[in-house]
Amino acid sequence: MKERLALKPIPRWVIWAGLPAMVALAAVAVWVLLAFAPDSAQLDAIRTGGTLGVGLGGAVALWLAVRRQRSTELDLLQKHETHRLAEQVAADTREHQLRTAADAREDALARRVTEQYGKAVDQLGSERAPVRLGGLYALERLGQDHADSPLRQMIADVLCAYLRMPSEDTAEEAQVRRTAQKIIANHSRPANERHWPGLHLDFSGANLDQADFGQCRFDNILFTGTAFTGIANFAGTVFSVRAGFIGASFHGTADFENARFPAEADFRGADFAATAEFSSARFADAHFDMATFADAHFRDAKFRGRTSFDGSVFAEHAAFQQARFGGHTSFDHAKFRHDVSLHRSRFADSTSFADVSFQRYAGLRSIRFDGPVRFRKVRFGGDFDFGESEFAGAAELGHALVWLDREGAVLHNCPEGWTLGDPEDGWAPLTRTD
CATH class of the missing domain: 1.20.5 (Single alpha-helices involved in coiled-coils or other helix-helix interfaces)
Structure with missing residues (x-):
């Protein structure tokens, strides 16, 4: 001074x-x-x-x-x-x-919150289901009351860890676990005034029963190896970052209708034992390599980036009517054991069906291929229909075979410029007409 x-x-x-x-x-x-x-x-x-x-x-x-x-x-x-x-x-x-x-x-306040948090976590280890339920609700209240602290993420980590742990096969424990799922889902919905944005959720290896995540928004989530029993509801859900479902198993209906995947959707090795509903879903890059499907529905789905179903198995109906594929699309080595329909679908980039097995009806009618397309080494074990399909260039069906040794009416509607050749051991090759 x-x-x-x-x-x-x-x-x-x-x-x-x-x-x-x-x-x-x-x-x-x-x-x-x-x-x-x-x-x-x-x-x-x-x-x-x-x-x-x-x-x-x-x-x-x-x-x-x-x-x-x-x-x-x-x-x-x-x-x-x-x-x-x-x-x-x-x-x-x-x-x-x-x-x-x-x-x-x-x-x-920090000491009081720490004490309450520790007490609630201790309750989750109780042998009594009502005490465990009380611990879940206590954790939820703590998270709701402390929006500006890292407590919410800690609580989410605890709930995910609880769901990842092995569980007793009792009705009481099932109720506790559904409550934990419900708490996470309620706070993951933007329409809910109690929304907790920005959570990192890791359900890897968890067993989720009757999971209802419809209309949620997930900013960071993993379902690697997750087992879903009952209906798994993801209808209208937005996965703002990579959605990792590698090796996940769905033992009931998997409902992803109108779901949004603006980043990568990774379902490699996933097992859909019941209906897989992806109608009207929106994808960027989508990977379903080596996935297994029972009933698969991708009607009106839109794939903006690279899409791969390589090695996938479709045990029952596969519906891709009016689907839109914007990037390179590959079904190489896929197996369609029942009817498949791609009617009125559109492929804007290169497409590959190399070494695909169509064991029943292959509905390939009214498709438009704006890029090069390969059906090399394809096996048609049933009817197929390429009627009114459009090819920007010459369709490649080299070494494709059609099974002829069967009874009943037969529909073999080949693409323009191709016809059936002389059969051998019940298989007829597709040959060019020019």
Whole structure:
């Protein structure tokens, strides 16, 4: 802080020397005037000398008055500065006290939350199902009350870990686990005012029964190796980042109707033992390699990026009517053991059905291929229909075979420029007509 300048006291020698000097100066002035003035002007000279002396005294008095005023102002300024400093110290002291009190409250709150969290987690380890349910609801309340802390993610981690652990095959435990699923689902729906955004959820290896995640939004989630029993509802769900379902098994209906996958959808090795409903779903990159399907529905689905069903097995009906494929699409080595329909679907990029087995009806009617397409080494074990399909270039069906040794009506509607060749051991090759 810059120090203010204060007036120094007048040295004593100035007073003892200054007063005689002024008197002497006035006397000398009178003497000079008397010595050189005419006799008639001596009275004026004395008067002038007196006036000079009085003037000098007045000047000194004025200077002393100014100095006294300045000294008074400096004293007032000093007192004001002292008062201001005192107020600043008091304000700093109050701020420190308030900060200390706030820190104490935060510490007390943190200790209380930690105690409540620990107690709720301990309840999840109870042998009694009602106590475990109480622990779940206690954790949910803690997460709802502390939106600005990492507590919500910690609670989500605990719930996911609980669902990943082996469970007892009892009705009470099933109820507890469904409650944990419901808590996560409720807080993952943006339409819910109690939404907890940004959670990282890891259900890898978990067993989920009657999982209802419809209309949820998942920002970071894993279902690697997850087993779903009962209906698995993901209708209208948005997976804003990669959706990892590698090796997941669906023992009941898997409902992904109108689901959104703006990032990668990875279902490699997934097993759909019942209906797999993906109608009107929207995909970026989609990988269903080596997946197994019972009844598969992809009607009006849209695949914007690269799509792969390589090595997939479709045990029952496979419906792809009016599906749209925007990137490279591959069904290489896939097996369709029942009827498959691709009617009115569109392929905007290159498409490959190499070494695919169509064991029943292959509905390939009214398809439009805007890029190159390969049906090389395809096996048609039943009826097939390429009627009204459009090919941007020549269709490649080299080494494709058609099974002829069967009873009943037969529908073999070949693509333009191809026909059946001479059969051998019941199989007829597709050959070019030109």
